[in-house]
Amino acid sequence: MSEVLRQKVLDLLSEALTFQLNFVAPPIHVRGDGLFRVWAAVTARKIGVRVGPLPPDTAALYDKVRNEFVFLSSSFGNTYGEKAAIFHECVHAMADIEHTVARAVAEEAAAYVAELMYFRKLISGGRSARDAYGPGLEPPQAKADEIAERMLYVDGVWAVPVPDFLELQDIILRHRTYAHLTRADFYPNRGV
Ligand SMILES: [Zn+2]
16 A cells, blocks of 8 residues: 555545536446545545556556556656546546446546546646647547537536547547457446
8 A cells, every 4th residue: 555645546536526527428427426435435445555567558557356546656646647647547446336337448438538627627727638738648538638628518417429439439449558458348347
């Protein structure tokens, strides 16, 4: 357990809760009470936080079998991009806690949209992540940034535009980080 990183995850979730992110990316609903449950599980040490080796191209991970966040180093999470990456992993933790039944690629897409919505809140000033980071973004992040801009208000809740959300899933499946993933895969969301 890394106490420094554990505190960083808790601080980040407290901050994220003040942003009141609330949107549906079917079948996942990213919202405050779900993220609060992640905060509570980390606080109760039902979810661990540690530094460990990670696959290539990966700086942060939520391990659904061991119920822990794994980061490349204890200094991870200082830049806006790294903070947003931690938030992405929090969405995976939320899905685990809630026993979400979702195809893995849909869960990844929801996590990317959450990551970029959070990133945009952090950089503030109404700038898009594409403006702020340009070519520094990976293709799934650039598409998720676009989706963050195009969110639709439907039946009293913000929702991702479905064609763009499906396109994001295709982009994820083509990305080198997800070479192991197929469209039919599910993540093991068995609770913490
Ligand atoms: Zn992910």
